[in-house]
Amino acid sequence: MQTPKLSQKVMKLKPSATIAVSDLAKKLKEQGEPVISLALGEPDFLTPQFIQDAAIDAIRSGEHHYTPVGGTTTLKEAICHKFKRDNRLSYTTDQVMAGTGCKQVIFNALTAILDPGDEVVVHAPYWTSYPAMVEFCEAVPRIVECTDDAEYLMTPSQLESAINDKTKAVMINYPSNPTGACYSKAQLIAILDVLEKHPNIWVLSDEIYEHIVFDDFEFHSIAALNDRVAPRVVTFNGVSKSHAMTGWRLGYCGADSQLIKAMSKIQSQSTSNPCAVTQAAAAKALVEDHGDIKIFRDTFKSRIDFVISLLSSTELSIVKPQGAFYVFINISHYTNDAVSFCKQLLEKEKLALVPGEAFGAKGHVRLSCAASNDELKEACERLILFLKSYS
Ligand SMILES: Cc1ncc(COP(=O)(O)O)c(C=O)c1O
Structure with missing residues (x-):
């Protein structure tokens, strides 16, 4: 049934790209796909x-x-x-x-x-x-x-x-x-x-x-x-x-x-x-004094270093972050179309990253380090395998 029109304003509004990728990854996971999602920006710790x-x-x-x-x-x-x-x-x-x-x-x-x-x-x-x-x-x-x-x-x-x-x-x-x-x-x-x-x-x-x-x-x-x-x-x-x-x-x-x-x-x-x-x-x-923040910080730092070292054998280029918990990866050696890159990466290797276009930077993808070292290792292996399809 036809419903009345929505506003022009809301039709122009873009949905949050990070939430969209992560929702899609969740849906695939629920369907039993072995998806690793490094799409969303939320710490994987419990509230103190x-x-x-x-x-x-x-x-x-x-x-x-x-x-x-x-x-x-x-x-x-x-x-x-x-x-x-x-x-x-x-x-x-x-x-x-x-x-x-x-x-x-x-x-x-x-x-x-x-x-x-x-x-x-x-x-x-x-x-x-x-x-x-x-x-x-x-x-x-x-x-x-x-x-x-x-x-x-x-x-x-x-x-x-x-x-x-x-x-x-x-x-x-x-x-x-x-x-x-x-x-x-x-x-x-x-x-x-x-x-x-x-x-x-x-x-x-x-x-x-x-x-x-x-x-x-x-x-x-x-x-x-x-x-x-x-x-x-x-x-x-x-x-x-x-x-x-x-x-x-x-x-x-x-x-x-x-x-x-x-x-x-x-x-x-x-x-x-x-x-x-x-x-x-x-x-x-x-x-209150929040001792856990040091643990959060040290954990994110060691995960970021871990990911950077795992990806060092590739032609991906990364500027070492000074803060936050993301690794922003320049994929332009392989392609500038990060949207297709991420789509295929999710389809083929079941790894969810966010395309740089969502952040105004094509030729990049964002990997969130809010995941365990085991997951990050597996994710990097999948990413490296996927890159082989570009050679
Ligand atoms: C840079 C930045 N600002 C603001 C927010 C919003 O945070 P929240 O609404 O959860 O307080 C986020 C969340 O991802 C963020 O990355």
Whole structure:
């Protein structure tokens, strides 16, 4: 039966490519296929016990009701505490808010600042949702391509040339999903020098992988490095990656209080508060010392090194990531069509990777190291076998 039409806006919206690949892999697995999926970006650890306990306490003590839209006072104080402790950022409780995942908080911010036709500078390879969200706001992503010889980092001059009269925001993400690239303090300061000259631009900094950095890399929040730019920086974060809490759905940000008010207004008309029990658990997570993060970090680092060494006999080329838990592989020696590459890899070798096109980088695939060493070894063997079909 014919149903009424959907909106133009939703018809133009692209589904999340990473979720699509991983759903397909799950479906094949359910059908009994021996699929290894290295497609999705979620830690394969359990949420630390003290956080689970905090959630159970919250359930038992009756935290079952609506809370203020942007989070309870306890959670907001915990967020402020975390920003101060980890990032040297002095946000007050009216300058922070929580939502149902960092994804929703980014969506709130873009919705609050963008008018149709505005532009947002996004460095590629990018997290797959940024351009889709910008387009959903009827704005235009201005993509800055960052190549592997620049270690996938945007230079200040690339940023300067991408900015024009329509630029409303710049989206920065480090450690990057998908490349693991990180900006050093000096590189961030150089980027801030450019942004300082453009006072009408919001600086959106997605720092969700901040705790997963390797080899003594020192992570710096961009808002802590330039007092003149800081008032227009939005610092995004969440507990999904740092505390293995992807399913709990809790993200947050710090920003100017007027922007926070606007974002809360949007959230009040869509989902209201994030889950009350999750908020109680996240408040504990952000305040308590979290020894497990070191285990997460060391495990991801050793898996990444393992994968890179397993693939060293091939013509695949890899820039060693400085953070996050992905290996972003340049397959251009074999093909630039990563979509077909991934499709055939899944069909022939039952290995699910995400094509670089999803991140604005053809000729690449993303392999998530959120899997055991045995699975990673088997996956690399399948990938190497598959590459033989190209020779
Ligand atoms: C760069 C980046 N930002 C934000 C998110 C969203 O995280 P969540 O909504 O789970 O908090 C993700 C998740 O994959 C991500 O990789």
